[in-house]
Amino acid sequence: MTFPLARPTARRIPLYGWLTSEAISLLGTRVSMIAIPWLVLTTTGSPTRTGLVAFAEITPMVLLKAFGGPLVDRVGPRRMAIGADTLSLLAVGLIPLLHHTGTLSFPILLGLVAVAGALRGPGDAATTALIPALVERAEVPYERATGLASAIERGATMIGAAIAGGLVATIGAANAVAIDAASFGLCALLLVVTTRSLETRGSEPVAPRGSVDGVDEVEDVPASYAAQLRDGWNFLRRDAVLMSLCVMVALTNLLDLAWSAVLLPVWARDSGAGVGAIGLVFAVWGGASMLGSVVAAAYGTRLPRFATYLVAFLVTGLPRFVLFAIGVPLWAILAMCVVGGASSGFLNPVLGAVQFERIPREMVGRVTSLSSALCWSLMPFGGVLGGVLVSGIGLSPALLVVGFAYFATTMAPALIPSFRGMNRQQRAAAREPVAA
Structure with a gap:
């Protein structure tokens, strides 16, 4: 039975x-x-x-x-x-x-x-x-x-x-x-x-040894570590969608860290909201974002990826910085956190799906490692950026500068054709053979 x-x-x-x-x-x-x-x-x-x-x-x-x-x-x-x-x-x-x-x-x-x-x-x-x-x-x-x-x-x-x-x-x-x-x-x-049922062995890459009649021969020896790393980088830099996403996420990570590490604490101090308000902002944002991610997990396959990406970043980006800059009450800040946090929850499911669909299985480790490193590469400078801006022009102007930089970074894909490759329909069409 x-x-x-x-x-x-x-x-x-x-x-x-x-x-x-x-x-x-x-x-x-x-x-x-x-x-x-x-x-x-x-x-x-x-x-x-x-x-x-x-x-x-x-x-x-x-x-x-x-x-x-x-x-x-x-x-x-x-x-x-x-x-x-x-x-x-x-x-x-x-x-x-x-x-x-x-x-x-x-x-x-x-x-x-x-x-x-x-x-x-x-x-x-x-x-x-x-x-x-x-x-x-x-x-x-x-x-x-x-x-x-x-x-x-x-x-x-x-x-x-x-x-x-x-x-x-x-x-x-x-x-x-x-x-x-x-x-x-x-x-x-x-x-x-x-995870016992998953394949546990690593790949056995091999090195090319010239060609015969236009067909590559392959040596029965592993490719060097440097060659694998180079192959991963070459794949990443030649994929316009993945490389564009890496640059965009690296910039938003830089600006997000400037906000969380410097701008938000300075706001809490200067506004009199106190350190408790920082925890409240993060908790409400995180909770709303978690709910957004759950909805994206359930219904994400029905949504157009590129349009979802643009709308989510439009809602979760600039409004956050503007409301902090103009000094609205804490309740309005928390309401923004609910809306912006829920919108941000749709981003990682979309970006992750695009990434894994485009990378060949045998190269997932090296390509995702490189892309992740690129996305994190500017984060150590986020606190420095926030500190320099606040010291130089004050908190509210700094919030607006970072906010509009965030807007420009996340909305630029609307003008860059390569980003439209995120959509499944266009990728599927690209794979169809072209008639002679």
């Missing part, structure tokens, strides 16, 4: 396991984002050292995102994700262990944080590279998988800070870091158990 629902459920176990692992990982990351800086600040009293810790983590993460892609393709995304989580358990776990034994010097802390960042680069790339196999196994649209992942990310942003604050306040920063370390182990275990 067969049960019709059993097989689809079994097919989706890897996807559900991966989503659960992502939820745990993102919550753990949010905990460490607050607990580690607080640990440094309370033990050293130095804001400069606190900033150095953040730099020590993000720099190797971006570099390994860029250069670790071929390793993900060679090892296989599943094994790489599990290995990175396991090693992260050890690296992050050493921080509270050494702290409690009194042997955690600042140079050692910098080294451990740098190792954790270096592992996060290829680890994040590997979990992303698993998506095509998960989608194929579960037989769901890309929008469904990327939409659910986006909803989980937004939800973690909403509640992760509250959880982190509560943990740090009740059990201390070092013990909160220990919980983050344990989350890596739990993620690795979940992936081991739930």
